Amino acid sequence: MRRIWNYCAFALLAVSLAAQAATVTGDVTDKTTNKPAAGDRVTLIALQGGMQDMSQTTTDAHGHFSLDVPDNNTHLIRVDHQKAAYFEPLTPGMTHVNITVYDVGAKVLGVTTEADVMRVEADPQGLQVVQNYFVKNASNPPRTQFSAHAFDVYLPPDAKIDAAAAMGPGGMPVSSSPMPQGNGLYSFVFPLRPGETRFQLSYTLPYNGSYKFTPRVAMPTENLAVMMPKSMSFQGPSAFQPANVDESAQTYLAKNVQPSQILAFTVSGTGEMPRDSGQDSGQGASAQGDNGGGQASAAADDRPGGGLGNPIDTPDPLQKYKYWILSGLALLLVVAAAFFLRGKPVEAVAGTGGIGAGGRVIPTPPGAPLAGGNSGLLMAGLKDELFALETERLEGKLTETEYAEQKAALEHVLKRALRKKDG
Numbered sequence: 001m002r003r004i005w006n007y008c009a010f011a012l013l014a015v016s017l018a019a020q021a022a023t024v025t026g027d028v029t030d031k032t033t034n035k036p037a038a039g040d041r042v043t044l045i046a047l048q049g050g051m052q053d054m055s056q057t058t059t060d061a062h063g064h065f066s067l068d069v070p071d072n073n074t075h076l077i078r079v080d081h082q083k084a085a086y087f088e089p090l091t092p093g094m095t096h097v098n099i100t101v102y103d104v105g106a107k108v109l110g111v112t113t114e115a116d117v118m119r120v121e122a123d124p125q126g127l128q129v130v131q132n133y134f135v136k137n138a139s140n141p142p143r144t145q146f147s148a149h150a151f152d153v154y155l156p157p158d159a160k161i162d163a164a165a166a167m168g169p170g171g172m173p174v175s176s177s178p179m180p181q182g183n184g185l186y187s188f189v190f191p192l193r194p195g196e197t198r199f200q201l202s203y204t205l206p207y208n209g210s211y212k213f214t215p216r217v218a219m220p221t222e223n224l225a226v227m228m229p230k231s232m233s234f235q236g237p238s239a240f241q242p243a244n245v246d247e248s249a250q251t252y253l254a255k256n257v258q259p260s261q262i263l264a265f266t267v268s269g270t271g272e273m274p275r276d277s278g279q280d281s282g283q284g285a286s287a288q289g290d291n292g293g294g295q296a297s298a299a300a301d302d303r304p305g306g307g308l309g310n311p312i313d314t315p316d317p318l319q320k321y322k323y324w325i326l327s328g329l330a331l332l333l334v335v336a337a338a339f340f341l342r343g344k345p346v347e348a349v350a351g352t353g354g355i356g357a358g359g360r361v362i363p364t365p366p367g368a369p370l371a372g373g374n375s376g377l378l379m380a381g382l383k384d385e386l387f388a389l390e391t392e393r394l395e396g397k398l399t400e401t402e403y404a405e406q407k408a409a410l411e412h413v414l415k416r417a418l419r420k421k422d423g
Contacts, residue, residue, distance in 0.1 A: 022068075024095055025064065025067075025096050026099060028059050028098075028099045028101060036063025037059055037063045040063075041080045042058065042078070043056045046075055047075060074090065081101035104145075111136070111219065114223065115318060117134075117223075117226075118225065120232070121228070132199070132200050134198055135151060137192050137194045139194060144192065144193045144194070149187045151187070151188040151190065151192060152186070153178065154184050154185055154215065155201070159203040163202045164176055164202070169193050170195065176189075220256070220257070223253060226251070226252045227245070227250070227251045229249060231269055232250075249273055
């Protein structure tokens with residue numbers, strides 16, 4: 001009788017364990033070749049106990065893999081392809097996942113800067129600049145550009161960086177600090193995946209009422225724009241022409257700028273961009289593509305610095321990004337990831353605001369494209385944080401203790417994001 005009870009107890013335990021354990025399968029596709037990604041390492045990551053690696057396997061010749069999942073909790077699956085990490089959440093009940101990867105190159109043909117926009121303001125404390133870079137990866141076949149110099153930018157030598165962020169295609173912004181290389185050159189170590197990647201830098205400059213900029217671009221740039229309050233003055237070469245962007249500000253635009261060009265210009269005076277007006281105008285332009293504000297601006301011949309020539313029509317890239325430029329919105333940081341993982345003194349909450357020039361918190365207007373409640377975008381942003389974390393570990397920038405601490409912090413963020421996603 002005792003044997004029978006022992007057998008029954010063992011059977012019940014086995015059934016219970018079987019109910020908790022499961023097997024997940026997946027397929028990894030290399031979109032560069034449109035073929036299965038063979039030989040990629042696949043790791044199951046627990047969101048319990050500091051994001052520990054639970055099991056690993058390798059994709060077969062068909063890009064297929066299979067992993068045993070020991071419990072019914074939420075996990076992450078990481079695929080390492082050519083030293084780049086790609087992540088996909090695995091929620092309870094899922095039995096199959098499809099993951100897309102791209103081949104990686106240090107320099108990829110088809111990567112250009114669509115727009116480089118400097119938003120300049122000044123007060124007695126100094127000159128504040130928020131610079132947005134809109135980078136297009138139209139590589140064919142699609143590839144990811146990634147290296148220690150994935151995206152290079154030049155800043156004035158006396159610039160003091162207050163905040164920096166990056167946002168991959170379809171993702172949420174994450175904190176990404178560029179590495180100083182000397183002589184005003186900085187490098188973002190952030191993947192330029194196929195599609196559009198945005199970078200933003202907020203920095204301050206010493207100011208005595210006038211400042212001379214000598215901007216340079218590291219790659220061909222379709223549009224180099226300078227935006228500033230109407231109360232300030234602009235003096236620059238004929239390559240910069242007034243642009244019809246919005247009546248609340250003045251804009252000067254240089255097109256098809258090459259790395260060999262150095263376009264010096266000087267700004268003077270003080271003033272702050274009218275954010276409320278810009279937000280309303282920008283939001284309307286985003287929704288309707290309206291040019292009314294620009295036409296009104298074209299009529300203002302007496303604005304400071306407006307004697308460079310006849311205003312040119314708003315180029316598509318500036319119209320496309322008008323909301324972001326005029327509103328003064330910095331890229332919204334995933335607050336927990338930015339605070340816990342990068343140690344930034346940022347007090348913005350995802351979905352409630354961003355960081356403007358000088359670190360000012362700016363409320364997000366209704367209808368902003370990156371609302372914090374969008375869990376899909378939040379997950380994409382957290383994937384980028386994971387990518388950055390793994391990259392820094394591989395580059396030896398993090399000790400094992402720092403790596404473990406940051407993984408534990410990110411675990412908490414991911415749990416909350418996945419609960420919202422499932423809810």
